[in-house]
Amino acid sequence: MATKASRSAARVMMAPAVVLLLGWMLVPLIMTLWFSFTKYLPLRGDSIERGLDWVGFSNYSRFISSNAFWPSVQTTLIMVGGVLLITVVLGVLLAMLLDQPLWGQGVVRILVIAPFFVMPTVSALVWKNMLMDPVNGIFSHLWRFFGAEPVAWLQDASLTSIIMIASWQWLPFATLILLTAIQSLDSEQLEAAEMDGAPALKRFWFIVLPHLGRAITIVILIQTIFLLSIFAEIFVTTGGAFGTRTLTYLIFQRVIDSQNIGLGSAGGVYAIILANIVAIFLMRIVGKNLDA
């Protein structure tokens, strides 16, 4: 895209996509913003045709002053942080394992990717009924086999359970991205480090990990976007009980339980703000890996 002509041609050709994308994002965003400043209770007869009453910031102050708000923000952050930690750490380890020449490599790789293709609802159901059920779950059999008291996962370790489920779903993604990154590492660099007297752990720390920096950044950013809005896993397993109510889930409950669209929209705007804070925070920590 060097010449003036090719630049303007590019602009023209990109226009439809840009307009579509903008519309796609802007319309819901503006509607959410609008609803958040109005009293909108469909069951009480409010509707867009009849006009909504402007209520200023009262939805916002009501949402934030509710007892459930700050705990839900905390739950969200713990959940996202936990899943990120597990997927990145295990992802790096798995990627290094899969990079070794091992027997049946192709099959193993497909198996590792498989969880990514399972729908969140389905995987949550499988975890809930097959693995974590306190009476008949595989885990409870395992626990009993070793003479331990089975854990009622979704009640006693509810947030941990959700983190486990989400990690299981996102581990393949992390592994895949990190695997391609590891494969692009020049083996002569590792050999040079070996000659320079770096034992395996130091080679990992000084050579492999910095090489993976950019890939880890991408994994963290992309996963954060999706993890902030996790819903099905919570809905299917705990229904938001036992301290698993994330901000997303709280908004859903506000809209459904109290049929209050205005209040829910205000929550949605808070979620946008939270996502942006997290994003800015992440960019600060890891974003410098992206340039250079």
Added chain:
Amino acid sequence: MGQIELKQVTKSFGDVQVIPPLDLTIHDGEFTVFVGPSGCGKSTLLRLIAGLEDITTGHIEIDGKDATALVPAKRGLAMVFQSYALYPHMSVRKNIAFPLRMAKMDSAEIDKRVNAAASVLNLTDYLDRRPGQLSGGQRQRVAIGRAIVREPAAFLFDEPLSNLDAALRVGMRLEISELHKRLETTMVYVTHDQVEAMTMADKIVVLQAGVIEQVGTPLELYRAPRNTFVAGFIGSPRMNLIEGPEAAKHDAATIGVRPEHIDVVESGGQWQGTVGVAEHLGSDTFFHIHNTGLAETLTVRAIGDVSLQHGDTIHLNPRADEIHRFDAQGLRIAK
């Protein structure tokens, strides 16, 4: 100290034996060059010495001690790779300091050594850059810097100049030679460029298919190649190898005459042919000559600018005392 001895060393990858049993001694302080065609096992041999590949059978001794089972870091050798293998996320300073940090040296000593190496290699202005911000020649110098700070028993180079352009290559060749003169450390240098081998080496090891064809000083190899392979490999342009009746006249299966040992005469030479391509370099002229009845082409070097053109007939006289004779197995026949 840096004497390296290989005793009956072999290397196989699976069923393929790349290095048949091989004995070689590299003396302390020597600049040894491994040279040979592509795929002959030069890199493999160097990696065996470095410890980056396991030896299949045999022994390696460094300074008289068995090093066969030692890990690379414990052998006290430093290697410069063809791709330089610099650590891209570290500054030049950190790259050079890396082996010292791994050796847990204290930071004052590290700084001292890094600065000393940087000034030797003209890298002082670049110490805070990343490798990605350096030119090829500068990267090469960083790789060498990383090797010299460790004060190793020997340096191993695997085609360190092959990624550089011709002019830079000549410059770096001199720098490495000078470094060797100054440090007086053993250096083992792999190349497939026989000019590099001739100009830099104290001792050249000519390899073919993992077998050592000849070991000797550059001039020994030039004056008395042990067989036709070495004769054809050492010297540029290549030696002319002539078979058939002309060789029989000298009681040999093959005779070899270097291009610089054939004189161009006005008329009445022993040999004649037609000029194919004439390369005029000013100082010399190289003629590629056809239809001599001796070999497909004959290469001749004439001193100065000789004005013979494509298609002209040329008269030649080989110098009788510079003719190399080889038997039917390709081995040299003594004079």
